[in-house]
Amino acid sequence: MLKVVVKAITTPRQRQWARQVLGRLRPRWFHPAGLGFVDRFDSFLPPYRLHLGCGSVRLAGFCNVDALPSPAVDVLDDIRTLRRFPDGSVQEIYTCHVLEHFAHDEVEPLLRRWRDLLQPGGQLRISVPDMDRIVQVYARNFDHFQKPGHTPWIGLIYGGQTTPYDFHKTGFNACWLRYLLERNGFTDCREYPHVPHFVPGTQDASLVKEPFGEFLSLNMVATRA
Numbered sequence: 001m002l003k004v005v006v007k008a009i010t011t012p013r014q015r016q017w018a019r020q021v022l023g024r025l026r027p028r029w030f031h032p033a034g035l036g037f038v039d040r041f042d043s044f045l046p047p048y049r050l051h052l053g054c055g056s057v058r059l060a061g062f063c064n065v066d067a068l069p070s071p072a073v074d075v076l077d078d079i080r081t082l083r084r085f086p087d088g089s090v091q092e093i094y095t096c097h098v099l100e101h102f103a104h105d106e107v108e109p110l111l112r113r114w115r116d117l118l119q120p121g122g123q124l125r126i127s128v129p130d131m132d133r134i135v136q137v138y139a140r141n142f143d144h145f146q147k148p149g150h151t152p153w154i155g156l157i158y159g160g161q162t163t164p165y166d167f168h169k170t171g172f173n174a175c176w177l178r179y180l181l182e183r184n185g186f187t188d189c190r191e192y193p194h195v196p197h198f199v200p201g202t203q204d205a206s207l208v209k210e211p212f213g214e215f216l217s218l219n220m221v222a223t224r225a
């Protein structure tokens, strides 16, 4: 009934505008940090540096983007689309422990979206849980995982599962990630060191090494061809 009335008194253009506005507001209604959220998109100018899936990690000099609000977030957006950022307007993208949150068939379209956003020569830095490191460290510490109460790295492999955005749906090693990047418009794909963090002083999931003191992330930098 309400739908019929709304349709009768509005134009398609007005309804499209309302859908866009409501779509932007929705994450704030469902999240405790959302009520006070202030969108800071307008305080950034191209060429942008984007920190995608920032969670609670705020990087100075970057536009920090996430689907869920937190004090670290500048822009609430779905990082698969990022419609407010024009193609070719971005000089650098960093995304840490985020790519594994997408299904297998979403990963390549996502990489292509990020390629289109980047200027030629722009850089993409990706950090993900490294399946090669995980199996090696797991095997070296096999006995630890046989003790009651020690999870077999369920969080690292399947995600924290605290929000609908916090589930791991795929996994990577260096060979697979390089292959996907090269297929989707990136060159010069190489691993970069965990420390020092490329943004000095940053503490994020790229540095995870608990509980055995060995790094568990794969950090790769690639150039937009």
Ligand SMILES: C[S@@+](CC[C@H](N)C(=O)[O-])C[C@H]1O[C@@H](n2cnc3c(N)ncnc32)[C@H](O)[C@@H]1O
Residues within 6 Å of the ligand: 052, 053, 054, 055, 056, 057, 065, 066, 067, 068, 077, 078, 079, 080, 095, 096, 097, 098, 101, 165, 166, 204, 205, 206
């Ligand atoms: C494991 S957290 C990583 C947070 C931070 N980068 C770090 O290293 O601590 C993954 C983040 O990706 C965000 N995320 C997942 N899917 C997303 C999507 N489609 N659009 C925007 N953010 C998304 C989640 O909300 C979450 O904050």
